[in-house]
Amino acid sequence: xxxxxxxxxxxxxxxxxxxxxxxxxxxxxxxxxxxxxxxxxxxxxxxxxxxxxxxxxxxxxxxxxxxxxxxxxxxxxxxxxxxxxxxxxxxxxxxxxxxxxxxxxxxxxxxxxxxxxxxxxxxxxxxxxxxxxxxxxxxxxxxxxxxxxxxxxxxxxxxxxxxxxxxxxxxxx
Numbered sequence: 001x002x003x004x005x006x007x008x009x010x011x012x013x014x015x016x017x018x019x020x021x022x023x024x025x026x027x028x029x030x031x032x033x034x035x036x037x038x039x040x041x042x043x044x045x046x047x048x049x050x051x052x053x054x055x056x057x058x059x060x061x062x063x064x065x066x067x068x069x070x071x072x073x074x075x076x077x078x079x080x081x082x083x084x085x086x087x088x089x090x091x092x093x094x095x096x097x098x099x100x101x102x103x104x105x106x107x108x109x110x111x112x113x114x115x116x117x118x119x120x121x122x123x124x125x126x127x128x129x130x131x132x133x134x135x136x137x138x139x140x141x142x143x144x145x146x147x148x149x150x151x152x153x154x155x156x157x158x159x160x161x162x163x164x165x166x167x168x169x170x171x172x173x
Contacts, residue, residue, distance in 0.1 A: 005148045006061055006136045013062070014069035019133040023066040026125055030103055030118070037114060039106035044090030047105060050143070051082035057142040059099045060123060062130035064145050070097045077151030081143045085154050099142065100126065 013019045047053050059067075068075070071094055076085035086094045092102070100122040104115055127137045140148070147153075 002144050003138050003140045005064060005138050005140055005145060007149065009135045010061055010065040010068060010149065013065040013130075013133050013135050016133060019129075020066060020069055022129055022133075023062060023126075026122075026129060027066075027100070027103065030100060030122055033118065034103060037111065039111035040108045041106055043107050045087045045092065046090075047107060048084040048087035048092070049082070050084070056081065057084070057099065057101045058139050059101065059142050059145055060126040060130060061135045061138040061140070062126045062133075063099045064140070064149060065130075065135060067094070067097050067099065068149055072097070075146065075149060075151040076154045077146035078143050079153050079155075081141060084142065085146070085151070101142075 047055065050056055073086070073093055078085050084092075086092055086098075092098055101119065104118045104122065106115070123139070130137060
């Protein structure tokens with residue numbers, strides 16, 4: 001079931017400098033906590049190919065508002081839930097505006113134990129921040145959110161097939 005985003009409230013918040021500064025500060029704190037843990041990325045963006053990697057990315061409405069306001073590229077959307085259109089050749093084209101889930105997730109086996117706690121804390125902070133700025137809470141799958149906010153539909157970006165490794169076990173790509 002697709003959850004509907006509060007589009008009008010997202011558009012309003014995306015124009016509010018106080019809201020944008022608050023989300024930027026939240027992301028800066030989150031990034032500092034993650035950096036202090038020194039996780040390692042070994043898959044070069046393979047996790048952004050959701051169908052191949054076997055997972056999904058969910059975002060809050062507050063994150064969508066921040067992304068809409070600060071994205072440096074045109075809004076894009078994949079035709080389905082299989083990949084993030086902002087990952088190209090293992091690199092994120094929207095690194096500064098990426099959602100909390102992208103900031104927190106690392107395939108590094110040493111990072112697995114702290115990720116759920118960081119995720120829950122970030123979601124709570126984002127929900128509270130959204131409420132403070134009049135954005136009803138919604139937790140939506142990322143690619144659905146991109147389509148709902150009017151991202152231009154794009155084909156899957158070209159790039160090398162990456163061997164997927166989780167806990168040092170290779171999965172077919």
